[in-house]
Amino acid sequence: MSGAPFLATEHWWDLRDLSNISREILEFLDRVGPDWLAYVVSPLIGFVAAFLLFVLPSQLFVGVYGERRLIGRMQSRLGPNRVGKFGLLQPIADAIKLIQKEAITPRGADKWVMWTAPVVFVAPAVLVWAVIPFGPNMVIADIPVGLVYFLAITALPVLAAFMAGWSGNNKYSLFGAMRVVAMAISYEVALVLGLLGVVLFTSTMSLQAIVEWQREHDIWLVFLQPLAFVIYFISASAELNRTPTDIAEAESEIVAGYLTEYSGMKWGLFYGMDIGYALAAAAFGSTVFLGGWSLFGLEEWVPPWLILVAKTHLFYFVFIWTRGTLPRLRIDQLMALAWKYMLPLAAINLLVVAAERLWWHEAGLGDGIVYLFAAANIALALLLVVGWARVLGYRPERVPTRPRLVKHVGGYVAPGAETGGGR
């Protein structure tokens, strides 16, 4: 990147690339302190910066406040609007309330496990941000296996949820624990297979390199891998327990699932970090599928981290939207969706990608071919989604959505009988 007039410079005050500041600090520490100091401080700076600049504000004001306001709009009500201007201080008021509430530990509960579960739940939510690239230089740890790292870290909260459900000594909690584990295992398989398609195309597992690949080829992976994107979205919302798939804390069925016995800030940690995970999933999804911090050249004019933040919040908005609209699936239906529907589709997708990739490289085709692949894959994805549903015996038009109308009382009205009513 050079030559353009508005390029990010290397001055510390250039906010378009926030890594300048941390580099300045680290160079200063290197000069004055022992050489290990910079090593210890650099990840801390990264996490603190990522948290203070992005995660915490997003969590509080987009996750807690924005989500509630938006859902309020969708439900034709106002949402929080009392505390502070427009109710903006509501998240803080909530936090204060949660902290001073009593954290009850029921008699008969496994006390230690119950107290450790929120901690186990919070730690991965922080660690996840290590591999998300916010800009060309703004990534805490650009490890070559960033994608696998993300998957590994997000496997941990399942354990915390299970611990929470088991330790509460409550049957509803146990239900929630069993559901969360069953669902996490099922959706992990489809998720990994779907993401493999992405890895095959880009032939790298580093998130930074995936963004660079999308920049170089001027195409987002969502167009090349629409099926993988859909699978990612559904799996992510299943693992995050968001509404169409929130069977683990299904309020109308099992009260609050694995959180039934939690109260006060112990519950608050779960609630807050749920939003943190949703944001992380949105950031990861926008990095892998939506071009990350790049926006077809605009990243040279606008701070790249702002682009990523905008994309993340847009992605998160879709989570909110589905939450405000859809009813919940039953557990066996969710399992069927994962194993009978998404898993075969992901496998087919993988085969298609492998064939395309092989053809591309063996035949030595130019980079322009990706647009052809994109068109082909979008068509194929639509075909597969509809076709596989047909294979599984789904016929939408068979379901009448209006009842029959009868003019006169009588006994049982057999199907196909003359009803005499009209509309």
Place this chain on the structure above:
Amino acid sequence: MTEIRSEPFVVNIGPQHPSTHGVFRVKVTVDGERIVDAEMVMGYLHRSIEKLAEERTYTQNIPFTDRTDYLSSMSNNLGYCLAVEKLAGIEVPPRGNAIRVIMAELQRLASHCMAIGAFANDTGAWQTPVMWTFREREKILDLFEMTSGARLTCNYMRIGGVAFDLPKEFEPACRKLLATFPSFIDELHGLLSENEIFIARTRGIAVITPEQAINASLSGPMLRGSGVAWDIRKADPYCGYEQYDFDIPVGYNGDSYDRFIVRLEEMRQSVRIIEQALDGLPGGPYRTEVPLALRPPKGEAYARVEGPRGELGYYVVSDGGPAPFRFHIRPPSFINLSLLKEMTVGGTVADAIVALGSVDIVVGEIDR
């Protein structure tokens, strides 16, 4: 091959549970997620209304009927007043009857709004349908407030007619509501009836065959959902229902989805009835004058109305005194619940919640 079995255990759904619609309890025995046995436990909201009513005069009993099924107080008022009028041989003027029809049908709209919203909530549609239906229900309650002064427990019907005449701003307000209501029903139809997840959750769940439904003496949307065309408004007309043109919606298989679409269609039919009643609203008195301390002749009377939940019957016995000798309510949701075990056993816990939601219970009416 021997069957691998897990250990069954008992889960109490209720009395404090988000989906029991009040203090109602189902003791279910589950094997994993599958229900092998279900036992209903009720009586947490028993207030002894039937006995209390034997100590009050006939007019004083009207507010009690508000509090049995608090989601359809107008229908309850109406059922009770009809029973007493039958007992004492009182005629209601035509205007009173038309107002009663309008109120009863508005009440059906309000109650079905609640039923559909709560049912959607039970399937896990996170609060959105219930908020939308509550928005519309509020408009109906505004109309009730305009006429009776109360929103929930209206206490509006009187023996011999209604308590007050319709205020003059009622008709335009009601017409405004009726003009927007069908589009709201279409909205709900789009949000829920045609929603794949909603269909997947409710279709084929808690099936009641027509034989079962008739044997268990079900009524209302529960019976019609099973495909039985039965409606007291047509079978045993009261308040001049025979002059209005409307249809009875009936379902196909008797599953939860059918009960839902029947309720939705009933709302459309109610709108039709109210429009006709408003168009042909007669003048004249709205109430026959009845002595305050009414002493009906010795005898007994049973009057029934098609409440939002089904056949709502009031049975009153008089010994010639100012208070009923015996007072009994036939609560539709209590009798509709009698098939709950058959509806839930064999399904999952999630299905049980949907089954319970599709019955549309009001615990105040079950326990009385």
Place this chain on the structure above:
Amino acid sequence: MIEGAGPVAAFWGLSALTLLAAGGVVVSRNLFHAVLFLIVVFLGIAGFFLLLSADFLAMAQVIIYVGAIAVLILFAIVLTPRASRDNAETRMAPVALVAGVAVAGLLIPAILDAEWRTLSSAPALPVSDLGRELLGVWVLPFQLASVLLTAALVGAVVLVRSPREEREEIDEEERR
């Protein structure tokens, strides 16, 4: 060998953590706690892999052992009747002790006897090389393992299918 204060501290810290957790697995009376300790052991081992610059292996360790195997064990505990009796009344302790001593007797001489090649710098092992090796030289064992796992999966499905479900399925097909 390991150089610098950081890696040394990390090595000893991880060793202590792993060993303590392993002790916890053995000593813990509560089955559920034992599994939680086992998870800490897995995480510790992942840490060792990281220390050896084998980051892909570390991630795989976390995904497979923590994310899948430990969770499956937990699931098995929940689904087991009388899991709450824990391992207090078990009579397998002497057998386990003998088996443990036997394994240790095999492994410790082997470890002491082996000539460990030490590298001055960790080789960067790209994932692509790993994949090429797996699907090239080691393709047969790789395939065998996959077939074995698939067979186990199918076997598990067949085992847990109850006769009632089978009947229901046949009925459903007939209805169609």
